[in-house]
Amino acid sequence: MTADHPLITAGEGHTEFLLGNEAIARGAIEAGVGFACGYPGTPSTEVTDTFARFGPHLGIPFEYSVNEKIALEMAFAASLAGARSIVAMKHLGLMSAGDPLTTIPYIGVVGGLVIVSAGDPSSHTSPNEQDQRHLADALHIPMLDPRTPQEALEVTRFAFELSERARLPVIVRPTTRVCHTSAPITFGPITKRETPGFRRDPARFLPLPPNARRMRVEIKDRLETAGRMMSESGFFGRQGGGRTAILASGAPTPICSDLMSEELAGQEIVLLSLAVVYPLPEDWLIAELRQLDTVVVVEELSPYLEDQVRALCSLHGLNTKILGKRTGHLPFEGEYRPEIIRTMLHDVFGVGSPVSRPEELRLLPQRAPTLCASCPHRSTFFAARSVFGDDALYFNDIGCYTLGVAPPLKAGDALLSMGSGFTLAAGVARTTGARTLGFLGDSTFFHSGMPALLNAIKEDVNMVAVIMDNEVTAMTGFQESPGIELGPDGPHRSVDIEAIVRALGARHVETIDPNDLASAVAAFERAKQRDELSVVISQRACPVFFDRTVEHNDLVSSMEISTYAIDHDRCQHCGRSSCGQRCEQGVVEGFERAMARARSLEIGDGVDRPLVASCATACPLYLCIQGYAAHIAAGRYGDALELIMSGLPLPDSVCRVCHRPCEAVCVRAGVDEPVAINDLKRFVMDWAETQDEFPYRPKGEAANGMSVAVIGAGPAGLAASHELAMRGYQVRLYDSNTEPGGLLRSGVPEYRLPSEVLDRDIQRILDLGVQFEGERRLGADLRLSELADSNDAVLVAIGGGGDSVLNLPGDGPEVVPALSYLGNGLGPARRVLVVGGGNSAIDSARTALRRGASHVVIVSLERRDEMPAIQSEVTAAEHEGVEIRDGVRVTGLVSKGVDLERVESTVPGSRDPETYVAIEGSHIRMEIDRVIVAIGQTGIGSKVDDDVVLEWSEDVDEKTGRTSHEQIFAAGDLIGGDRTVTGAIAGGLRAAWGIDTHLRGSSKADERMPPPLVPDGSPANREGVTRVDIERRRVPPELESTTPVLGFEEVTGTLTEQQARAEAARCMICGLCGNCSACLDLFGCPAFYVSGGLIEIDPTLCVACGVCAQFCPNDAIYPVTSVLAMGGPQ
């Protein structure tokens, strides 16, 4: 087919339907061109593509050169060797070749040299619409601007003659409308020329200063020759007659010519037009102008010809009236469509009718070009943005990837020219220290990215240089580049980009497959952590090109993934499905990005994501932990605060004292270590405290006129009061102590929970209008029956029954229950033994040290690493000097001491004391002055007020706090539960809801759902899931004591912002989330669309690259396999 194509075989008189650019190539072939080269650039590319296709059959050497400068030099070298040569590029490319271009006219050519530089008025496919015509005069280069595709052939053939005879290079400058218009083209004869070879001529070929000065003078003669030839060329002419003329130059000519037989038919108007730009056929012009009263110059872009005509008229004393751009009759900018010329004709000559538009037009959604479905550039931008977010600056370059500047990828803060992705990123980083990324493609890297990268390496710029190697020059229609050779049997890799980058001196270089999202994100993560220039080479072949080079007609009949689809049950798009976690937040980009990033880094499949993450399920408060982690990772601390405080009324206290059931079930523990969830919460609370105005205002309901009495101002009572006030109730809160706080005040030592922090929490509750009365005791000056009469409901939350008692035989040191010990000011004892392995034991031991004990020992049944206490607390206690004796039980008291024995459990890891048996012969006696028993609390059994008797632990519904008395509710340790602070708070919230349900009905009460009861059994286990990044958790600092002696100042500090964001980014976000449209907001694949509020994937556009399925935070994108049985040739 190719070898006998008429374009290269047909002779004179044959007519073939061709593009303007193909006609140019044919013109060169007719002229006997011996060498062709160029650099692809729309709208010039088909000129060079024609040689790439037919060159081998014609024996014409062709190359896509590395850049335009090199291309021009190659073509010039061929000319020096006597060959006729052609080099093609777009208008911008000619500027890139500026250096040799300016000197070639001095030296002159041997074989004809034709430079095709295609212009692009209206910037259809270019960043500017520069007018190259001015270069002709400035650089002494003859130029032709063909009016039609047929003429494109003719001027090219002529340009070789002109070039050789005038010994100057000639520029053929078609514009988009000529390049990309196809028409039947009539051929001339093909001539063959031999290449004579290079003949030495130093005086001519060495433009050293004396030679250069001589050459400059010689140019005058050459231009005279050129001028003469142009005048005789016939590439100008007239149509019609009259004293008024249109003078058209180049591409607008055919429009005017059509108008001559339409609007202008029968008018006394002459159409003059020309394809010659420089040197102008002045004699012809003067002769024509002399016969005219008025001439309108019609040319695109600058008034180049108009000014020449003005100068000629002035020089020759002509009074012809000249209209055009300078007179405001035609625009300086853009391509001239027929409408523009018709409007001008109507305005100037009163011909035709003004151009009107139909009225019934409605505004239609725009359809901008976009990166194709499955484009690897999209994955690269997505991965980079997942890591760098909006904190970094992104510099883009010229290529398909320019489309990445559009939403949602938005990977382009600035764009300039070939290779500038790297230089702009380097320049901004050098001058500001900002984090910058530069992006360019393989072909652009070779074109001018290499020196740009070398420059950045030389200056040691801290930036990320991303080379997106899709193995082909895709934008301009799949041309080869130094990285890829397009042979007859398909593409072959040639130059190794990574080797070049390393040879340039880059130290940190990674090559990634952008469609392996986990590795890609991890690579960008490593680049981010560097303090020096990193290069990421993102390598994956353009699938569209691949598609075109693979033969599709073979019979395919295997199981293949053919497309992807959305599982609408898992896609929680726009909060359709409620997880019940009191979230009223919308979809925000940074949050989605943090979620998608977390999911991208996860490896492993086949494991269901639960609706609610394990941590939240284990949390008595059902807090959306993954939500605030994602917000923190994204730097959105205000949103994190909102998520925390909308579900947790005592956040400052809880972030210090929580027993962290969430961390115990954290899926991340299976990868490395659990996420430091409570420390993240603490970070947010501490951040909020440093803001000028506290950034969270609860949105409570208006007063509903009803009142509730709450007895007991511990965690449960405080939480219930907060919640009831939020629901619009008037709350009266009573406590037997002077100050509210309950066990938070008396049972948690000051060094863990400073009282001013607790006060902060309580004040927020009192600020809601809760009235507190201290020193009021149930059964003494408070009566349930009276409270029930004077309020709509009563909540009893007076706490548990106090410490569990350990009956130790024998007489010996005093035995103090832990809560009593922590709550009173009991003075120092020298040697203290604490019995128990929980947090209360640790608190007691550390408090004993602070009260002056010289030796504190904790004895625990459980092994050290199985103690129920928070492990970091155990470590901190040891650090302070507490001795831990694990696997030990107290058996009795003796004078000034205790008897102990070693034990082990028959059920490994059990916390049930019954399962522990003594190890024979392990008796120990220890000298002790005081024993503190910290083995938990008892339930209260029944508590009796004089007029209402209730069996608290049995008669109370845990879900609602309802008792057998319809107006009386109960919550907290009083009714059992897990006896933790968060458990008590959750109970308070549930009781408030129970009260509200009772008083206002469930439809109203359910607008604010309380946390559900923590289910029995272990939460969803995601064994087998892991992450690309293995990272230890961040540990908050121990605070320096201000005094030499151990005091009661707070001991644990907070994470730094950087630590907190990095720690939050460890969260694997393993639950589903409704605030997610990550596929639409971050990825922007054109196969996605929205229909009836649901996200869908168009199976005709999806080509199953599967990248979206790798990051979907809800794991809602699944592959659809099908048996493809494509028909073969039939």
Place this chain on the structure above:
Amino acid sequence: MSTTCNLLLVGVGGQGVLSTARLLGRAATEADLEVRVGQIYGLSQRGGSVEATVRIGPVSTAFISGAEADVVLGLEPLETERALPRMSARTTVLINRTPIVPTSLTLDRADYPDVESIVEHIDSIAGIVHVIDGDALARLAGDPPRLTMVMLGALDGLGALPIPSDILETAVERHGSELDSGRRGRAFRRGREFGESALVDISNRQSDPIDH
């Protein structure tokens, strides 16, 4: 009545607008007709709005000026409506009914406009409007489907083109790889059947007084 036939081809980058326009140009040249085919490409290949013009007759420019399209071949409904300013009562429009949702709508979470309303809009300005399920007909002719060949066949069946039917069919079969030639021909003929029966429908309707 102009001796020129102005064809406007519109669609989405990747659907084959440009190559179809060139096919028509080749066929017209084959039929010894003067023809100009205009197109802009580069960025428009990548899923953006694309249009090409084919002017068959004694003209110099490939531009279709104002509302002077005689035939509009719409490969996608929204893109066809976008071409409304080029249509008038003299225009015959053939619309492929399958939408391709532009990403701008997806980013705004907006639904694609109702296809019926698009057709009504076009119908209110253009002379004759035909809606075709080109994708379905193309699938019937073989996989992968050749939508543009169905559409050309339909235009041929409607008698909307000044190119002789046999020359056009030969051009269709020669357009692209030889292996695929049979499938292209089948798709073209499926389209032509549609066009011919649509033409019969119109003449029946016009001869039926109740319809007026």
